[in-house]
Amino acid sequence: DKSSFSQQTLMELLIEDLEYKELICGEPSEHRDISEWNGIELDANDEVVTIDWGYTFESRISGTFNIQWLPSTLLDCVLETKMFHGSIDTAQLPRQLQSLFIHNNNFIGECSIADLPETLEYLHAFRNKLTGTLDLTTMPKRMKELDLGSNAFHGTLCLKHLPESLTALWVTDNRLSGSVDLTSLPHEMEALGLGVNDFCGETDFSRLPSTLLHLGVECTSLSGEIFRSKMDENFDLLRERSQVRVV
Structure with missing residues (x-):
C-alpha cells in the first residue's frame, strides 16, 4: 500500500x-x-x-x-x-x-x-x-485534449459520446478501422485527426462543429463532401489519399 x-x-x-x-x-x-x-x-x-x-x-x-x-x-x-x-x-x-x-x-x-x-x-x-482498442465513450468529463497518434491501437472508434469539454482529439497513424460518425462531435471542438488509419465508408460531414479549425482524414478510405461555406475561414483540411471532397 x-x-x-x-x-x-x-x-x-x-x-x-x-x-x-x-x-x-x-x-x-x-x-x-x-x-x-x-x-x-x-x-x-x-x-x-x-x-x-x-x-x-x-x-x-x-x-x-x-x-x-x-x-x-x-x-x-x-x-x-x-x-x-x-x-x-x-x-x-x-x-x-x-x-x-x-x-x-x-x-x-x-x-x-x-x-x-x-x-x-x-x-x-x-x-x-x-x-x-479505444473506448472513447468512457473519457473523463473534463478532458480537453487527447492525443494518441502514432501508436498501434486497433478496432473501431465511437465518436458519438465525447465530453463537451473536448477541443482536440488525435488518433492519427494507428490501425483503427470501420466507419466513423461525425454528427455529434463536441460543439467547441477545434481539431480532429483521423488520418493514416483504415477508416472507410461514406461519411456525413454536414454537422461538423463550426469551431473546427483542423480535420485530418488523409490516407483513409473515407468518402463524403465537406461544405467549405460552413467552415471557419482558417479551416485546415488534410485529405490526401482519401475520397473526401470539398464543395
Whole structure:
C-alpha cells in the first residue's frame, strides 16, 4: 500500500530503474531531499504536485519508468522524449492528475481510457508503442485534449459520446478501422485527426462543429463532401489519399 510511503520514498522508487537518474536526484552519496531534485515542484505541504522532465530536461535519462509510484498528490506530469519504457496502468495514476504528457517514448501495452482519473484534462501519449482498442465513450468529463497518434491501437472508434469539454482529439497513424460518425462531435471542438488509419465508408460531414479549425482524414478510405461555406475561414483540411471532397 503506497499510501503508507513517504513522498521521498515514492519518488526514489519512481526513478529506481532509470539510467542517469543522478541528473534528477544527485549522486547517491548526497542523499538529496526531493525539494532539491531537478524538475520537481512541491506545494506548501512539501508534497509533489509537478514533475517536469520534458524536452528541455536532460536527454540522457532513459529506462523503465515505474509509473505505479507516482505520488497521489501529483497534478501535472511531463515525461516527453526520454526513451522511457514500461506500461501505463491508468488505474494506478494519481486520482487528481490534471495533465499527463508522455509522448515520444517507448511505453507499451494497453491504455484504458475508462480507468483514467476523472480530473484529467490533457493526455498526450503520441509516438509510443501502445496497443489495444479505444473506448472513447468512457473519457473523463473534463478532458480537453487527447492525443494518441502514432501508436498501434486497433478496432473501431465511437465518436458519438465525447465530453463537451473536448477541443482536440488525435488518433492519427494507428490501425483503427470501420466507419466513423461525425454528427455529434463536441460543439467547441477545434481539431480532429483521423488520418493514416483504415477508416472507410461514406461519411456525413454536414454537422461538423463550426469551431473546427483542423480535420485530418488523409490516407483513409473515407468518402463524403465537406461544405467549405460552413467552415471557419482558417479551416485546415488534410485529405490526401482519401475520397473526401470539398464543395
